[in-house]
Amino acid sequence: MTNIAEAQLIALDWGTTSARAYLMGRGGSIVANRSASLGIMQVAAQAKENSLTLDAAFEQALAELCGEWMETYPLIPVIACGMIGSQQGWVEATYRAVPANLAAPEFELASVEISPGRRMHVIPGVLDLKTLPDVMRGEETQILGAVELGGTDSRSEMEQLFLLPGTHSKWVKVQGRTITEFSTSMTGETFALLSSQSILSKMIESSESVSWIAFERGVQVSQSANGAADLMLTAFSARTLVLTGRLQRTEVSDYLSGLMIGAEIRSVIGAWDGSVLPPLTICGNKELSARYRRALKNFGITEVRELQGTAPRGVWAVACALGLLQASPV
């Protein structure tokens, strides 16, 4: 129990569909962790179902997730990142605009009372107020964690590119610890809709393993003259290639995945045409990261770093930067 005794922080990565809690100790090490399907969406549903106020439902979810830790360590800070800080969350944390220094000692956290005399801090998201604005919540903390874990000198102003694939993929340019610009692609969500509910879904037979051949075929279409057309014009080929006997039904899903991830990469790289791409790190689950890595290779981008589970390290870095950690309790 030595480690437990050194617990200094409860970090939460609280998103739309899941909540993860980390009990953290000396040097940002993870002492214990828990996760549950208690994202803000599910908590809102529970509130409705049990006729609770949203506040009460969030309190209950937090207790379920890490109530024991909170009792055992009544004094250590509790800090969350993610959609918990959105309008639909527990307390709204106003966005910071780019350029946003993720570890600035002066930035403000939102907070909400979680038990008498104790508050949970919430890390704000980041806003890029360009012509088509962009927003993120939670990814900024994953990125800060990745910068920390990546071993970059904290004073370094090296430019890096981070890709956080998922429901809404984020492509984020970072200088040192400052987010300078970013873009969101709705690739994951649209893929899920097209492959489960559109006419294309009727062509799909599930397969036990990824067909990398079909995936790369989709990527290559996205790189061809056909790929210059919008995805809406190329996606129908996931149906017609089957109808004409040129694609197996078990390959359709991976073909479409390649087509969509390829279109995303082509668009992002196209926007930066001519400029050298900064070193790229993918922060995402392994399966999805492998797809992006494979697609990027088709675009000639082979030096790609992968990191997983960087959010708690980001929360820890914020706690350090803001002086929220007590002097070592031992």
Place this chain on the structure above:
Amino acid sequence: MTNIAEAQLIALDWGTTSARAYLMGRGGSIVANRSASLGIMQVAAQAKENSLTLDAAFEQALAELCGEWMETYPLIPVIACGMIGSQQGWVEATYRAVPANLAAPEFELASVEISPGRRMHVIPGVLDLKTLPDVMRGEETQILGAVELGGTDSRSEMEQLFLLPGTHSKWVKVQGRTITEFSTSMTGETFALLSSQSILSKMIESSESVSWIAFERGVQVSQSANGAADLMLTAFSARTLVLTGRLQRTEVSDYLSGLMIGAEIRSVIGAWDGSVLPPLTICGNKELSARYRRALKNFGITEVRELQGTAPRGVWAVACALGLLQASPV
């Protein structure tokens, strides 16, 4: 009853979600028409529900739709176009490949027995076997009808462009009565999915009238440097513009519609870069045609003809070309 006595053809436009029947007379005039929610999807569902064979369910649907006409005119031909000729339909009509002369006297119709001694003919769809193949069923007959109604000299080899907006928009190049090439854009289906089920749907408040300002704003984004990026990268702005107070919730749906229709037009026109666009006819419902007309105007395309309900005229033209009409019964 003079007109009825002259009935010469029962034409059917039988699609996925609806079926339309036309009793046609002298010169291709429409004597009577009926429509019902008896598309091949619903008929398949009824077959399952009532433990009927698919054949029996289609027979029943046809009787419901135009059984009276069939009894009154036991000798006139019955000809259908659309998804009724697909694998999921009543009888499969093999596609014709482009270049496909829609009124060639020698092309083969599929057929199925609909009552003892009587068959329904089914017009085949068209296939464009390019790198990313494309298919249509039903649209080819709408186009033939539009060519006929457009008053083009039947011997003319004038090139025309037809746009059939909808769930799956078709852009079709036609020379005389021959389809030379075409492309499908899944715009309508993807718009329906994104606006009803994605994160964007949470931003949408319905509005009684179309906001043309929001629609054109979307079109203009699709024409900008941002529009060069794939739709997946621009669509998120339908959320972020609301979050940043730059778009009203009642405008989101029309903004997204403009963004998507604009992306479709940009893609199609981009593919034909440099070549003069042939005269354009839109065949579609009035509401959707108005949107495309407005968007096209933003792309500098102002000479656009609109036609509605051209399918029966196309069936009539096929019947004439194949010599299926009896000599005038009067």
